[in-house]
Amino acid sequence: MEIRPLRPTEIPRFVELSYYAFNGRSPDNRSTDFERRLDLEHQVLVLADGSEIISQVAIYTFDYWFNGVPFPAGGLANVATVPERARQGHANQLLRATIAWMREQLGVSISTLYPTIYPLYHQLGWEVAEEAYRLVGVPNAFRPSQLLPADPGGRVVRRVAEITDVERLEPIYRAFAEPRSGYLVRPRWYWEDMVLRHSLATQPRHLALWYGSNGQLGGYALYSTEQLPERRIQIYELLALRPEGYHALLTFFAAHHLYKELELTGGRDVAWLAMIADPHQLTITQRVRGHFLLRIVDFPQAISRRPARLLNPCAEITLAVSDSVAPWNDGVWKISQNSGCWTCEPVSKSEPDAEVDIGAASALFAGALSVRQAIDLGRLSAKVTALPTLEALFATTYPPHSNDHF
Ligand SMILES: CC(C)(COP(=O)(O)OP(=O)(O)OC[C@H]1O[C@@H](n2cnc3c(N)ncnc32)[C@H](O)[C@@H]1OP(=O)(O)O)[C@@H](O)C(=O)NCCC(=O)NCCS
Incomplete structure (x- = not known):
């Protein structure tokens, strides 16, 4: 062998x-x-x-x-x-x-995947790194809330998606994805094969483009329609750079009254329920199978690429990581801030300030677990004095989500 x-x-x-x-x-x-x-x-x-x-x-x-x-x-x-x-x-x-x-x-620095057999990967250190859910309802249930700002001068343009739409959509997607966590920096082949011309889909994907009253593209939705056994719409990706874009796109989908059902998959990084007029009309199911898993491959690299917020200087800590599968991660690391970045160097110290297993460290890295949750699970232990540094190190602006699957 x-x-x-x-x-x-x-x-x-x-x-x-x-x-x-x-x-x-x-x-x-x-x-x-x-x-x-x-x-x-x-x-x-x-x-x-x-x-x-x-x-x-x-x-x-x-x-x-x-x-x-x-x-x-x-x-x-x-x-x-x-x-x-x-x-x-x-x-x-x-x-x-x-x-x-x-x-x-x-x-x-990290590895990602979308599993069929969770235990195969989990026992090797991959951890769930998102909380995706499906919003399902009649189209009218997706009416936007009156509190969501609208742009009466904007318009939605609907058509079949084309491969050349990569140039149009990529800058919007990038601006949306960059501050978030878990979004793929999609290469061109990925846009072509997996997003615009999904290789398993029998129907072409439709595109709804939202232009604000300034004439600029500010959001889009990629979706497909099914006629049998029942008429339904499946939205693969709906994103906007301004709340007015969500208002326009949700209004657009709510108008499809001859369809029996509409399904939207989203993450907690977008406040979907707060954008909808009456969320009680929706059924919400949590997607568990095939969800996004992440594993830290190279611990010091994963840490030292994270930006440090210098307004909030933190004390240096020592963190013991246990990783029986990747011994180069296993050991005690000195973690501190330097010139806007985190630094991570090996040290020999018998009594570290905190201890974590690589799976929990991966979930913390993604923002799928908070420091307190990891402690509650018994997978992170930390001296009280180490908590502010750990909180700052693993802080993320949005909960993680992945819109992709391969
Ligand atoms: C999933 C697959 C790759 C596993 O390959 P394998 O060589 O049989 O896996 P291993 O023997 O190394 O299994 C390691 C552990 O993974 C888990 N595992 C593997 N196959 C499993 C199954 N069918 N159901 C539940 N757990 C499974 C078990 O925990 C197993 O340890 P155990 O046998 O001591 O209980 C194989 O069954 C396969 O090719 N399936 C079809 C394609 C697929 O689903 N690939 C995974 C894509 S993400």
Whole structure:
């Protein structure tokens, strides 16, 4: 058995296993993806028994926004083991090696994924990093609140989304995503394949563009309509840079009275319920399967990329991190602020100011757990004097959310 990069001649076998495991995109599409999306030598690993592929993983190298800073990430996809060799620890072994590979070969600070099997990843340190929910109701239930500012001179333009819309939408998306946490810095191929022309969708995606009275594009919604078995609208992404944009787009969707149902997936980073006239008319379900998971790959890098708010200088602390899967993270770290950044250096200290496991540190990093919640869970312990520094270190402006899935 060996773990190594996929060889070019093995692409058909990788594609066959991905298609067998996940169905979805055709084998031809999957083969084309390799050239567009992945550098074979660095971004596709297999656990092989001689010439036979037993387990496989693809690693997309992306950046993700966290609180105004892009963090280099390894996004895992196509994780699969041949069913005839399942439950023998092969995926676990490959994922362990992948964590080391992402640090040594790709230099990323974090890893992200959208799991089918939560325990597989959770036992290796990935943690839930969002709280997404679905708002479902008749279109009229999405009427905006009267308290939401409106721009009577604005207009909504509706049409089928085109690939060339990347240039139009990307600046709006970026301005929206940058101060938030968990949003992907979408490369062009991602916009084309996954956002504008979703590879699994049978219908084209529709686009509603909101222009304010100043003539500037200030928000948009990407959605699809289904006619059978019942008429429904699914909104994949609705975002605006000003409240007037939300007012206009919600009014637009509320007008679809011949549709039986409208579904909007959103995160807690947007105050959806406060924007709607009567949220009691909606059914709200929490999405749990396939939600966004995050793991810190390189602890000192993940910490030292975080911006420090200099108006609020904090005391230096020592933090012990336990990480049995990634031993380079395991140890005691001196954390302090320097010239607008956090610094993180290894120290040998027998009695640290705080202790945390890597999973909890990952959830804290994302903003999915607060310092107090991590303490309540028994996964962070801290001297009272270390709390202000920990709170400042892990502060995020918005709760984390990911609008993407791969
Ligand atoms: C999920 C999959 C990759 C697991 O591969 P594997 O080599 O069998 O996994 P491992 O033997 O390393 O399992 C490690 C741990 O993950 C968890 N796990 C693995 N498969 C599981 C399953 N089907 N149900 C629940 N837990 C599972 C268990 O905790 C397991 O430890 P255990 O066997 O000691 O209980 C494989 O079943 C597969 O290819 N499935 C189809 C594609 C897929 O869902 N991929 C994951 C995409 S995110």
